[in-house]
Amino acid sequence: DARVTQTPRHKVTEMGQEVTMRCQPILGHNTVFWYRQTMMQGLELLAYFRNRAPLDDSGMPKDRFSAEMPDATLATLKIQPSEPRDSAVYFCASGPPAGARGEQFFGPGTRLTVL
Amino acid sequence: AQTVTQSQPEMSVQEAETVTLSCTYDTSESDYYLFWYKQPPSRQMILVIRQEAYKQQNATENRFSVNFQKAAKSFSLKISDSQLGDAAMYFCAYRENSGAGSYQLTFGKGTKLSVIP
Numbered sequence: 119d120a121r122v123t124q125t126p127r128h129k130v131t132e133m134g135q136e137v138t139m140r141c142q143p144i145l146g147h148n149t150v151f152w153y154r155q156t157m158m159q160g161l162e163l164l165a166y167f168r169n170r171a172p173l174d175d176s177g178m179p180k181d182r183f184s185a186e187m188p189d190a191t192l193a194t195l196k197i198q199p200s201e202p203r204d205s206a207v208y209f210c211a212s213g214p215p216a217g218a219r220g221e222q223f224f225g226p227g228t229r230l231t232v233l
Numbered sequence: 234a235q236t237v238t239q240s241q242p243e244m245s246v247q248e249a250e251t252v253t254l255s256c257t258y259d260t261s262e263s264d265y266y267l268f269w270y271k272q273p274p275s276r277q278m279i280l281v282i283r284q285e286a287y288k289q290q291n292a293t294e295n296r297f298s299v300n301f302q303k304a305a306k307s308f309s310l311k312i313s314d315s316q317l318g319d320a321a322m323y324f325c326a327y328r329e330n331s332g333a334g335s336y337q338l339t340f341g342k343g344t345k346l347s348v349i350p
Contacts, residue, residue: 211338
């Protein structure tokens with residue numbers, strides 16, 4: 119049963135600390151997305167990759183957020199330094215190559231709380 | 234920029250009855266996908282149904298069906314024979330399908346569906 123996995127599922131940290139979230143996309147998928155969900159803003163795109171290359175990170179605060187794909191099986195989202203306003207659920211999603219059915223498959227999310 | 238609007242923040246339905254969730258979107262593209270995702274309290278985003286804009290036939294998946302009105306840019310979700318497990322947040326989402334376009338999903342704000350026993 120192919121699934122997107124994310125670690126950790128929950129993270130509580132103090133303001134100023136570094137936070138790293140990891141995602142393993144579904145094998146064979148070549149697009150990876152990072153979304154953030156908050157009550158106020160809803161679901162918003164932070165960044166996405168195709169074939170491990172970053173295509174769009176315009177939704178990400180550049181001064182503190184960074185996203186990478188060291189290899190095809192791992193995507194990371196880092197926040198340094200973290201702030202209370204970063205508290206949210208962060209979802210990773212992966213999708214099959216273009217021309218397929220268009221779906222994105224979501225991981226279970228990382229619930230981040232910054233105190 | 235594309236926008237997706239869900240005008241019903243909350244809806245409720247009696248168990249075994251039918252409910253329709255509304256969604257409108259704005260785009261200048263002619264080729265795109267539309268989706269409904271379900272998010273139960275577990276927070277997992279679950280794909281419910283998808284529609285390709287170039288297909289006139291409305292998509293159906295068991296008790297879930299859509300009413301896709303391309304000219305009106307409307308994409309509503311009908312849930313028939315509602316079950317307690319259908320209680321969740323439902324998100325409407327849009328994605329371009331052009332070769333040079335973005336593959337990101339643009340989401341509406343969601344509709345919280347309650348199912349009354």
